[in-house]
Amino acid sequence: MSETAAMRPGAEAPVAGELVVFHDVAAGDTGGWGLLVDELARALGLTPSYMPVGGHGPLWVDRLLRAAAAAPGPVLVLPQDPLGPTTPSPHLVRLVIASGDAADVIRAAGLLVRRLRIGGVHSTVLVVLADGAVPSMWEGPGHHAAAWRTELQRRHEGADTLRVVGGVDELGRAIHDHAVDADAVVLLWRRVATEGRAMVVRSLLGISDGVPSLLVPMDWIATLRGGAAGPVVVAQLEAGRSG
Amino acid sequence: MSPPARPARDDGSGVPLAASVEPGGEPEPDAAALAEEVEAVLGRQPVDADPTWTVVSPSSLDLGNRVAESLFTVADGVIGTRGSLEEDGPSADPATVAAGVYEVHPGTGQSLVEIPPWNALELRRPLHSGIRVLDLRTGVLWRTVGADGVRLRTARWASLARPGVEVLVAEGDATVLDPDAQGPPLAFVERRSTLGSGVVGLIETRTARRRPRLGPDRTVVERVATYGAGTRKLPRGERVSARHYEARRAGALELLDEQRAAWANRWTTADVEIAGDPELTLALRLSLFHIAASVASHGEAALGARGLSGTAYAGHVFWDADIFVLPVLAATHPASARAMLEYRIRRLREARRAAAALGRSGARFPWESAADGRDVTPAAGLDERGDTVPIRTGALEEHITADVAWAAWHHAALSGSWRFLEGPGRGLLVDTARYWASRIRVDERGGGHIDGVIGPDEYHEAVDDNAYTNVMAAWNLRRGADVLERTSGGHGANEAASWRRLADAVVTGYDPSTGRHLQFAGYEELEPLLASDVGPVPVAADLVLGHERTGRSQILKQADVVMLHHLVPDELPPGSRWRDLDYYLPRTVHGSSLSPAVHAAVLARCGRVAEAAALLDIARRIDLEDLTGTTAAGLHLAAMGGLWQAVVAGFAGFRVTAPDDTALVLDPRLPEDWGELRLALCWHGHGLRLRCRNEAVHVACTRPIEIVAGTGPAVSLEAPGGWVEVRRAAGTQEVAS
Numbered sequence: 001m002s003e004t005a006a007m008r009p010g011a012e013a014p015v016a017g018e019l020v021v022f023h024d025v026a027a028g029d030t031g032g033w034g035l036l037v038d039e040l041a042r043a044l045g046l047t048p049s050y051m052p053v054g055g056h057g058p059l060w061v062d063r064l065l066r067a068a069a070a071a072p073g074p075v076l077v078l079p080q081d082p083l084g085p086t087t088p089s090p091h092l093v094r095l096v097i098a099s100g101d102a103a104d105v106i107r108a109a110g111l112l113v114r115r116l117r118i119g120g121v122h123s124t125v126l127v128v129l130a131d132g133a134v135p136s137m138w139e140g141p142g143h144h145a146a147a148w149r150t151e152l153q154r155r156h157e158g159a160d161t162l163r164v165v166g167g168v169d170e171l172g173r174a175i176h177d178h179a180v181d182a183d184a185v186v187l188l189w190r191r192v193a194t195e196g197r198a199m200v201v202r203s204l205l206g207i208s209d210g211v212p213s214l215l216v217p218m219d220w221i222a223t224l225r226g227g228a229a230g231p232v233v234v235a236q237l238e239a240g241r242s243g
Numbered sequence: 244m245s246p247p248a249r250p251a252r253d254d255g256s257g258v259p260l261a262a263s264v265e266p267g268g269e270p271e272p273d274a275a276a277l278a279e280e281v282e283a284v285l286g287r288q289p290v291d292a293d294p295t296w297t298v299v300s301p302s303s304l305d306l307g308n309r310v311a312e313s314l315f316t317v318a319d320g321v322i323g324t325r326g327s328l329e330e331d332g333p334s335a336d337p338a339t340v341a342a343g344v345y346e347v348h349p350g351t352g353q354s355l356v357e358i359p360p361w362n363a364l365e366l367r368r369p370l371h372s373g374i375r376v377l378d379l380r381t382g383v384l385w386r387t388v389g390a391d392g393v394r395l396r397t398a399r400w401a402s403l404a405r406p407g408v409e410v411l412v413a414e415g416d417a418t419v420l421d422p423d424a425q426g427p428p429l430a431f432v433e434r435r436s437t438l439g440s441g442v443v444g445l446i447e448t449r450t451a452r453r454r455p456r457l458g459p460d461r462t463v464v465e466r467v468a469t470y471g472a473g474t475r476k477l478p479r480g481e482r483v484s485a486r487h488y489e490a491r492r493a494g495a496l497e498l499l500d501e502q503r504a505a506w507a508n509r510w511t512t513a514d515v516e517i518a519g520d521p522e523l524t525l526a527l528r529l530s531l532f533h534i535a536a537s538v539a540s541h542g543e544a545a546l547g548a549r550g551l552s553g554t555a556y557a558g559h560v561f562w563d564a565d566i567f568v569l570p571v572l573a574a575t576h577p578a579s580a581r582a583m584l585e586y587r588i589r590r591l592r593e594a595r596r597a598a599a600a601l602g603r604s605g606a607r608f609p610w611e612s613a614a615d616g617r618d619v620t621p622a623a624g625l626d627e628r629g630d631t632v633p634i635r636t637g638a639l640e641e642h643i644t645a646d647v648a649w650a651a652w653h654h655a656a657l658s659g660s661w662r663f664l665e666g667p668g669r670g671l672l673v674d675t676a677r678y679w680a681s682r683i684r685v686d687e688r689g690g691g692h693i694d695g696v697i698g699p700d701e702y703h704e705a706v707d708d709n710a711y712t713n714v715m716a717a718w719n720l721r722r723g724a725d726v727l728e729r730t731s732g733g734h735g736a737n738e739a740a741s742w743r744r745l746a747d748a749v750v751t752g753y754d755p756s757t758g759r760h761l762q763f764a765g766y767e768e769l770e771p772l773l774a775s776d777v778g779p780v781p782v783a784a785d786l787v788l789g790h791e792r793t794g795r796s797q798i799l800k801q802a803d804v805v806m807l808h809h810l811v812p813d814e815l816p817p818g819s820r821w822r823d824l825d826y827y828l829p830r831t832v833h834g835s836s837l838s839p840a841v842h843a844a845v846l847a848r849c850g851r852v853a854e855a856a857a858l859l860d861i862a863r864r865i866d867l868e869d870l871t872g873t874t875a876a877g878l879h880l881a882a883m884g885g886l887w888q889a890v891v892a893g894f895a896g897f898r899v900t901a902p903d904d905t906a907l908v909l910d911p912r913l914p915e916d917w918g919e920l921r922l923a924l925c926w927h928g929h930g931l932r933l934r935c936r937n938e939a940v941h942v943a944c945t946r947p948i949e950i951v952a953g954t955g956p957a958v959s960l961e962a963p964g965g966w967v968e969v970r971r972a973a974g975t976q977e978v979a980s
Contacts, residue, residue, distance in 0.1 A: 129627060129786050135872040137836050137865070138783030140701055141632045142624030143548070147555040147876035149629065154309065154334070154875070164628045166786070 016072040019046035022053045022064060023078040033078050033212065036183055040214065043119025044074060065193035065201065073220045076184070077213045108188055108221040110155040115224050117158035123186075124161040124178050127152060128171050184212040191217050274451035274463075281463040283496050284412045285396050287503075288385045289378060295516070295524040298377040309336045309875030314529070314866065315377050315384055316552035316878070319401035320539035320579070322358075322409060322470050323551020326384060328372055329364035329397055329413065336875065337363075338554055341472035342537070343545035343586070345558060345614040346436035352621060353613035355547065355558030358434045358442050361468035362399055362411050365424040370394055379532045380510065381503045394419055403509065404501035406539060407483075408490045409468040417460035422450040425464050432470075433477070438614050441477040444470040445487040465495050474543065474614070509535055512925040513575035515890060518918035526863040527890060530883030534571050535579070537880060543589055544582035545613070546880065553877025559611040559619055560586070562643045563881030565650035566810070567837065571884045573657045574891070574899075574924050580654045584668060587647050590616025591670045594644075598678050605677030606670065608647050610640045627786060635704050640697040641682070645715035648675040649810060652722050656899045659927030664726050664902065673730075676723020676742055679716040683745060691717075691749035698763065699837070700803040702785060702793050706763035710752040711803045714760075718811045720746035752804075753815075759822040760804045760815075762797075770796040774832045781833035781861055781870065799831045801838035808845045809892070813900065821849050833858075836865045840885030844893030852914045855893060862886045895920055895935050906949035906957045907942070911935040911969060932964075941966045 014020045019041040023033075041048045053064060068075040106127070113123045138144065153162050165174045175185055189201050201215065292299055300311050312335065315326020320342060327337035337360050345353045373388030373395070382403060388394040395415035402408040413420060425448050432444035446468040453461040469487035471478030490498060513535060515527040537550035546568055547558035564583060573580035587608070593616030594606035601607065609618030620637025651671035655664045664672060683691040693716060698709035724739035724746075731739075752761035761767070770792075777784045777798065784800070785793045802809070804827050808820045824845055833839050840862040846855035865882045866874045891897045894917075896910025907926055913935065920935040931948075934941040940952050943964040949957045955970030 134783050134786040136781045136783065136870040138627070138786050138834055139836070139871070140634075140636075140785075141626040142621050142634050143556040143559070144871070144873060145625050145627055147873040148627070148871070149625065151309065151873060151875045154336070157334070166628065166789075 014049050014051070014071050017045075017047060018049040018073065019044060020068075020071045020073070020075040021048050021050045021078060022067070022075060023050060024053065036212065037076065037078075039119075039121070040076060040184065043116050043121045045115075045119075046073060062193070068215050069191040069193040074214055074216045077215065079210050079212060104218065105188055106152065106155050108218050110157070111221050111224045112186070112188070112216060113156050113158045123156075123159040124163065124182070125156045125159040126171060126174050126178070127156075127162065127164045129164060129166045179211045182211060184214050186214045186216060188216050188218055188221070191219070274453065277449055277451045277465060278414075278453045278461075278463045280494055280496050281412045281414050281465055284398055284499050285414055287499060288376070288383075288387075288398065292376055292378075295521045296378065296380050296528060298379070298525070298529060300372070300375045308334050310866075310869050311375075312336060313549075313552045313874050313876070313878050315375060316533065316536075316550075317377075317382060317384055317399060317401040317409075318533075318536035318551040319403050319406040319408075320537065320544065321406040321472050322401060323537065324360070324362055324399075324401060324409060325553060326375070326377070327360075327362075329362055329386075329399075329411070330366045330370065331363070332369070336553075340551055340554065340558070341434075341442045341470065342539060342551060343474040343543065343614075344436060344440045344442055344472050346438055346440075351557070353438075353557065353559075353619045355554055356434060356436050356440075356442065357554060358444065358470070359432055361409055361432075361444070361446050361466070363426075364397070364411075364413055364464065365421055365426075366395075366419055367421050368419060370419065379528045380506060382506050382532065382536065383499070383502065388415075398499075400499070400502050401536065402490075402498060402502055403505040403536070405486070405490055405498070407470045407472070407486065408498065409470070410495055410498050410502075411464070411466040411468075412495050413462075413464040415462055417452055417462045420462040420464065422452045422462040422464075425450050425466075431480075433480075435477055439476055440473050440614070442470055442472045443478045443480050443483050444468055445483060447487070447491060467491055467495070467498070474545070509576065510923065512923050512930045514921070514923040515887065516921040517890075518921070519916045523859070523863055523890075526867065527887060529867075530886050531571070531575065533878055534568055534880060534883055534887075535576060538568075538572060538576075538579040539582050540576065540578040542582055543585040544579060545586050546583055548879075548881065549877025550880045552880075553875075555873060555876030557613070557619075559613050561611060561881075562646040563837070563884075565643075565646045567881035567884035567888070569650045569884075570653055570892075571887045573654045574897075574926070577654070577658060577925055577928070580657075581663075584651055584654060584663075584671065587651075587671060588667055591674060593617055595674060598681070603678055604681040605679070606644070606674035607641070607678050608644045608675075610637045610643050626790075636697055636701065639695060639705060640701070641693075642696070642698060642709075642712045642715055644675050644678055645712070645719040648672050648719045648722065649715065652901075653899060655902045656904060657926060659902060659904065661729065661902045665730050669726055669730055672719075672723045672726040676720050676727070679719055679723075680742055680745055683716065683749060685745075685748065689748050691745055693749075698803050699801055699806055699835075700762070700799045701835075702798060702800045703763065703766075704794065706765070708750050708752060708761075709763045709803070710760045711806055713749050714751050714807050714811065714814055717746040717749040717751065718814050720749075751815075753819065755816075757822065758816075758818055759826050760807075760819065762799070762804055762827070766797065772796040772798050773829045774798065775829065777832055780831070781839065783834045784832040785834065797830050799827060801831065801833060801835035802841035802845075803827070805831070805845050806841055808848070809841050809888075812848075820845065824849060833861065836862075836871055836879045836882040837885060839865075840882065840889040843889040844885075847889070847893035847912050848896065848910075850912050852894070852912055855889070856914050859886070859889050862889060890920070891922060891924075895922060895933070897922075897924070906951045907931070908951045909933070909935060909940050909969075910953050910971075911937055911940060913937050937969065939966050939968050 021037055037048050116123055156162055165171050187201050298314055312325045312327045317324055322341055324339045325337055327335045331337050339358050339360050340355045341358060344356045346356050347353055370388050373386055376385045383398055383400045386397040397413040399411045428448055430446040435441040448466045450464050467490055469483055469490055471483040513531050517524050538544045538546055545560050546564040548556040548561050548563050569580050569583050591606050594608045598605050598607040611620040613619045618637050621634055623631050624634050626632045648671055651668045683693055685691055692708055693712050694707045695705045696709050696712050697704050698711045720742040724742040727735040727739040774780050777787050784798045804823050807815060839858040843855040843858040862882060862885060864870060866878050894913055898908040913920055922933040924931050929946060932943040942950055942960055945962050948960050950960055950967045951957050952967045953969040954972040958967050
């Protein structure tokens with residue numbers, strides 16, 4: 001039995017091409033988040049598929065992650081606020097967090113940023129320098145750092161802002177800072193949901209309470225490289241959009 | 244980028260630089276002859292891409308656009324052009340730079356001048372990159388798009404035979420390659436720098452449309468660009484014109500033949516081949532190629548950290564040039580090594596001023612150098628988070644002064660002659676020694692100290708008695724005394740003697756009770772971390788632990804004490820090599836691209852070839868796998884030079900001591916799976932070909948030569964050479980860790 005079936009008895013497992021949207025089973029109406037969900041799904045070339053999930057706390061996170069690991073593509077976790085965003089953003093702003101091995105994650109984040117940009121979605125990228133995610137060699141500040149940052153910005157072409165942070169704690173603070181203006185927090189991950197793994201994802205699902213979290217598997221991003229199907233959406237979200 | 248624009252037709256004086264050319268004013272190029280020549284050039288592409296001589300993209304290595312652009316740079320010591328696609332695109336970073344031509348940017352200081360690209364083609368619609376092949380044997384970058392090149396074929400090179408002449412030929416489907424949109428027939432380029440230097444160029448393009456009997460029309464393009472680069476003033480346009488028209492008269496096919504011949508000749512004294520390791524062979528040849536292409540053979544050569552492959556590091560000259568790259572050229576193309584030393588010689592005056600400004604004598608070379616020899620090290624810069632932090636290397640990293648002296652000495656030793664040191668190179672030994680004599684503080688017990696420096700290990704700043712700085716300063720004093728005694732006619736005897744006494748007094752950090760050197764005063768009181776506490780090497784410890792904690796720990800960024808055993812082994816007590824290696828290697832994270840190769844060399848000298856090979860592999864991958872995350876901005880030429888040195892000085896044991904050397908010294912310690920190491924070198928002005936095995940070496944020579952193989956006595960060989968057994972006396976094997 002798949003993880004999603006366990007969470008929602010009788011539900012069919014999600015299929016490829018779907019953006020799985022996990023929402024609080026007790027919340028009922030998800031209409032407040034509908035616009036956001038539709039825009040994200042369109043930008044990613046996916047079709048929303050809502051799945052209620054019950055529970056709270058760490059066990060809820062565990063179940064969520066197991067379900068997310070089993071999903072064919074990205075999953076969006078809506079906060080347990082049924083009314084949706086109270087303040088419409090002038091434009092859709094995303095936080096894209098890179099964590100893990102620098103080389104492949106940077107590449108993946110770059111692809112995702114460009115895909116979102118084509119879909120009219122703006123991004124702020126936070127590049128995490130943490131264990132296993134730093135360049136192997138670092139000559140120092142000045143010339144080397146300048147060359148590294150220039151290349152980092154080129155690889156995330158399409159992002160409005162790029163910020164380098166060190167460690168999970170600093171990442172959490174940076175997300176808090178940027179979440180004020182963000183419609184969602186995007187986390188790249190490797191679908192490893194067993195206990196003790198995906199600590200960055202676990203901690204950030206808690207931090208981003210009130211802001212939806214989009215979990216994007218690294219392997220799914222790889223399908224974007226080949227010019228994955230999906231309409232090119234150039235949708236500028238105007239100020240004061242209506243729900 | 245777009246094809247060359249149509250600027251002025253003269254040098255500003257009203258005198259035409261070239262025959263007046265107006266659209267339609269020149270006779271139609273002979274389309275058939277042009278097509279025939281372009282086809283002849285493109286037909287010279289090697290059919291078989293020898294994996295030890297060619298870099299191919301796309302390939303199994305995921306290079307990424309801009310990393311590939313760096314690796315595919317073509318250069319001739321005067322002009323370097325990144326390997327961007329001819330039509331580039333938004334993700335490209337095309338750049339053409341001129342060696343040694345700098346300008347001042349407000350807020351960022353001196354940096355290499357970029358000139359407009361000469362190699363752009365206008366395409367009617369975008370193409371994928373196709374297959375690109377950099378043939379290291381000939382320095383030609385080939386491109387094929389579509390099956391059998393049906394869409395587009397190009398060939399591009401920077402002429403080693405005529406430095407400053409750049410050639411591009413292209414042939415393709417006329418629906419893709421528009422014959423009428425490739426820029427004007429003749430374009431003039433002038434790029435003046437704010438410092439009075441600059442570049443002048445002529446770019447001539449010929450195009451034609453072919454109408455084959457079958458299939459769509461085809462377009463052929465032939466472009467020849469000729470540049471003159473002046474490091475102090477703008478070159479004269481007439482001279483550039485004259486050189487250009489000589490090149491044009493020769494034509495692309497003859498220019499290609501010259502290119503092939505020039506590189507073939509270069510490789511006769513510069514090749515490396517490891518019979519059992521084609522990947523390493525390719526990496527070594529790639530290193531030799533880019534080093535050779537980055538340095539001119541005459542005049543002065545300013546070699547920035549990234550050579551001519553990009554604008555990173557602003558083209559500033561560091562110790563990378565003197566310690567890591569010059570030894571390669573001194574042993575493969577001495578004229579280029581001489582040009583690098585000329586760069587330093589012409590900046591001795593500024594180095595003397597710098598010493599005087601600090602109240603010292605002699606000459607003090609800057610940590611970062613550019614146009615005029617003044618220190619151009621930035622005082623502050625951004626760190627990885629984008630925060631501004633102070634940069635202290637300019638003020639404190641003084642070992643560069645001894646490094647320049649070492650480079651001059653090494654070049655002379657390889658030449659087998661004192662002529663350079665007694666002549667134009669004298670100041671590089673004597674004035675630098677004089678600086679150290681004024682810099683070293685002598686305590687009440689007569690010990691010599693150098694306080695407040697940064698050594699090669701940049702994790703620790705403002706340290707006292709850094710072993711590398713002190714030992715190199717002492718070496719500098721001794722060699723300076725040698726040169727002074729030879730050149731002063733007796734007048735310098737007292738000063739030379741005082742330098743020798745001072746050198747003997749310098750605190751080197753050597754402790755007889757431990758048999759090893761102390762990295763710097765107080766080092767052992769630091770937090771006793773090992774590299775393994777940080778992560779698998781190479782690892783940027785300052786990013787993982789933070790800069791402050793790293794600076795309070797025993798973690799080392801790169802070879803420092805160990806570097807001494809590579810550069811000046813005779814300065815150090817016997818038996819200290821393996822003890823220093825055993826102590827400092829576990830504490831070294833190789834956070835710098837300069838580190839792995841040096842350790843590989845010293846490990847190989849100790850007979851620890853398996854460990855050496857593992858670090859050599861890291862050095863091999865620095866640019867090929869973009870380990871620093873910055874290869875997109877240019878190649879790490881010092882790492883490339885280090886790779887060659889590790890193989891030649893480390894594994895082959897090729898040793899150079901002094902201009903008085905009478906014998907070629909080799910001591911191969913090769914991994915078993917290498918089989919044989921083959922080298923082409925230049926020693927004492929003559930080309931040699933070596934075949935090294937652990938038990939014997941074969942030397943092919945054109946004149947009599949003496950060989951010391953291992954620890955055996957010198958053996959005389961007559962031309963054409965022969966085998967010499969490698970002997971090792973009992974007790975000369977290093978103790979393994």
